[in-house]
Amino acid sequence: MSLSLRLALIGALACVAIFALPPRPAAAWTAAGLSVFAQQEDRFTTYDFETAGSASAAACDWPVTMVFWGHASVAKVKQALASSLPSYGNEMYARVSETRCPKRSTWRWVADRGVKSLSFSRALHLRLYADGDGRLTNGAWGDYVIGTTHLDLDEVFSANPVYGYSEQAAGEIEALCASVFGTGNVVPDSLPLGNVEVDRTEQRANAKGGVDSHYWQCDGLATMVYVP
Numbered sequence: 001m002s003l004s005l006r007l008a009l010i011g012a013l014a015c016v017a018i019f020a021l022p023p024r025p026a027a028a029w030t031a032a033g034l035s036v037f038a039q040q041e042d043r044f045t046t047y048d049f050e051t052a053g054s055a056s057a058a059a060c061d062w063p064v065t066m067v068f069w070g071h072a073s074v075a076k077v078k079q080a081l082a083s084s085l086p087s088y089g090n091e092m093y094a095r096v097s098e099t100r101c102p103k104r105s106t107w108r109w110v111a112d113r114g115v116k117s118l119s120f121s122r123a124l125h126l127r128l129y130a131d132g133d134g135r136l137t138n139g140a141w142g143d144y145v146i147g148t149t150h151l152d153l154d155e156v157f158s159a160n161p162v163y164g165y166s167e168q169a170a171g172e173i174e175a176l177c178a179s180v181f182g183t184g185n186v187v188p189d190s191l192p193l194g195n196v197e198v199d200r201t202e203q204r205a206n207a208k209g210g211v212d213s214h215y216w217q218c219d220g221l222a223t224m225v226y227v228p
Contacts, residue, residue, distance in 0.1 A: 085116055
């Protein structure tokens with residue numbers, strides 16, 4: 001075999017090897033539809049975040065898919081759902097502003113571990129965010145809190161867990177809310193937030209020697225739940 005032919009063969013094999021490599025895990029989850037939503041004097045970012053202090057699209061966790069309004073508080077919603085979601089998860093952060101002031105920043109970071117179902121293989125997880133008194137307030141929604149939803153799949157025992165399916169999780173939370181607050185108080189996909197996520201997966205290495213898969217899914221329309 002001639003030298004030129006051998007070099008060509010080596011190059012071809014190298015190309016095959018390159019294209020056969022698995023996708024490189026992402027350093028952080030990157031949202032496609034991050035924005036700020038305003039309701040009267042209030043504002044909030046349309047995702048929660050893995051760390052407080054960075055409202056970057058490359059630091060997001062999950063899109064906001066729920067708004068509980070009327071007479072809502074974080075504690076009241078959690079208590080109402082406690083029988084179905086008795087556990088909790090890792091802490092994440094949301095960015096909210098209850099009063100808009102052009103002369104100074106009123107943004108604050110708020111944290112929540114959420115509530116989730118008891119399952120090692122498939123846990124339903126809801127996080128709820130408000131400010132220091134456990135609720136946000138404006139003239140249109142009364143006392144309200146915002147929520148993100150997702151599923152935790154094979155989180156405990158697998159080295160390759162999958163997280164996400166926010167839209168599917170929101171549908172399951174809607175059913176729980178209908179049972180405790182009343183069907184007429186749950187209006188699915190009624191608040192346009194613009195945080196659309198086309199179904200896609202990001203991955204990154206984890207401490208177990210595997211990869212965490214982050215499955216994005218959101219139609220950009222939050223569900224409104226009236227809390228009596």
